[in-house]
Amino acid sequence: MDKHVTIIGAGVIGLTLAKELAINGIDVEVYDSKKTASEGQAKASGILSITGLKSAGLPYKKSIINTLNGAVLHAGRETLKIRSSTAMAYVVDRGLLAESCMGIAKDAGATVTLGKRFSKDDVLRAAEDKGNILVGADGAVSTVASAFGFPSIDEYVLTYKAEYERANIDGKSAVNLFFSNEISNGFFGWAVPHSSQRIEIGLGISGRARANSYTAFKRFLGDGSLNYMLEGSRKVNGYASVIPLGCRKVTAKGNVLLVGDAAGQVKSTTGGGIIFGSLCAKVLARSITNNIKRGSPLSLYEREWRKKYGAELKLHSILHSYYSSLDTKSFEILFKLSKMFGTGEFLGKYGDMDRPSLMLKRFFLRGLAK
Template identity: 50%
Template sequence: MMEMKRVIVVGAGIIGLVLARELARGGIPVTVYDSKAHVADKTAKASGIFSKEGLAKIAIKYDRAIVNELNGAVIFAGGESMRVGAKTTKAYVLDRGIFAECCADEARAAGTDIVMGRRLTRDDIVQLAKDNDNVVVGADGVVSTVASAIGFPPIKEYVLTYKAEYRDAAVPDLHKVGLFFSKKIARRFFGWTVPYSKSKLEVGIGISSLSRGNSSAAFNAFAKTPYMQEALGGASKVAGYASMIPLEWRRRTVMGNVLLVGDAAGQVKATTGGGVVFGASCARIAADAIVAAFRKGRPLAAYEKAWRREHELDLRLHRIAHSYYSMLGDRGFSAMIKLSKVMGIDSFLGTYGDMDRPTLIIRRFFLRGISE
């Protein structure tokens, strides 16, 4: 039995911090390292849309991070549009920097040691992993040094993103995100708008790494479309950021005493690129496995089995839905939207939709069929 003494988490993103909080609460000594000076740095490269249900599961106090409330989406594709909405708030737009600080506060309060401004190199990681007293967790995001240093299987498809924030924009709907599908502009992904206030709007786009395109060129083409011109005509760009999202999960996430969680593991919804709810849930599962390894000598591989049992089917359904919409051209999108309206899918999703778990939507769909 290995005599484990300390957990080293590489990455103080939301997922690394949630994991560290759980470990510290379980009485496990844990140190988190991050190359950034402050946890809020560079967090604006991602959007901050989180379902209420998902946030309740993460169980971090997030009230001070709320920027706006969302109750649905307007989907634009193939010259058609469809509104999906509920009467009540379904999701929040959070300030990602403040949310990261909320996570760090809770991790510190539980007893986590967070060391900022310290980048771990490949050599550092290999050395730390050689010592069997350590458990090393790669929570170091989409370009994971831990994954490449230890030799985890690769992720083959990513979304290349570019997002910008505008002030003085003509925000089309204060409580709905806009989703724009177009094979020409947003190859194998989509463009989006996220309202922050009546005049502040986030605009973003993603394209697949397989398309060999450039996300900022795609963004410029998107910003020139008539719909975006209407919203951005008199607006000024405040800031712009490029980033990446993994579109698939790794075939292995545990090797010896090294684990991967969050974007480093590819635990992200391929349909939307949302990774925080799944990643945080997997972080809790990882914490349970590590506590069991410290206390009872159980194998760390229990984490691999447990997170796949809990989430792999949902991740697979997101990947299938992503592959499906990636194939559609304008005519296909237009037909899909018309069919969705005829079948009442727009109002069904508004009432029963779950942003994170397609398995729940399917279950609710069949239950409704049985009960009505």
């Protein structure tokens, strides 16, 4: 009997995997509890580097709502500006991106069933049939991972984000990031312009802080940094969610595999999981195809994605551990020093949102060239 693949989760990552498998002629079905492709996607932001979008091959063009060429970092009384002469990232409408991914997966031949929630028993049953390969692409709180006893994720960030219209936005091409361990314990706050009048404000706090993300968000709004932007504006929505920080130690067990947020394939510095999740989905599609067509072991997936992206994700994790240990005073000093050494300009020119290793390489090469 031919093997088939069942994917739990029709987020961007599950759908990317489904598309890749269907293109390779693999029989693949995707299930999700949500009723439409876009449902739930607005809980997350959509800042995606242009280089990352291209390398991941995502169908992003119809979902672009803004273009970013810089960031302003805030801590206490200090700011650090990072500006590039070219576009660095897009803000995408996550609902539209998911719809495009679903359209492409279905066109390629994948079957997508919405409105079907898998319980622990359902996923255990789905993997009993050894002709079935089961993939958990079911997000940060993965039922597949817990049903099969995969190692847990070390840390989660709790988030709250809301959109405001009629906001006062001075420039719509830069994102503002706010670092304050008193308010955004272990993470940061953000203000992302969607247009010249609409802005997204959000905040993440480490789950270890044992605090409520909405309460922290209200403190963030109350501390005055956002007064000017939000004066006279109207809140149009608000969502709480969660981001996994740090990869699971195991992502493949027999015929059960994890990908995307379910595997923790997320940049710990920013919580961004779309680019690395999609790249890992491509690696998984190759491993499954090679297993079905050539009999190679599925465990190669684990080896391959860690070889390609593990070191980069680890570097994100180290950088996150470093910045989350700083108090506001230390951030202020860091920003002052960065200005003295021209780090803002350097990051604008050579910064890479996804691959800090490239940036460090360029930094040391620049030092050697001097």
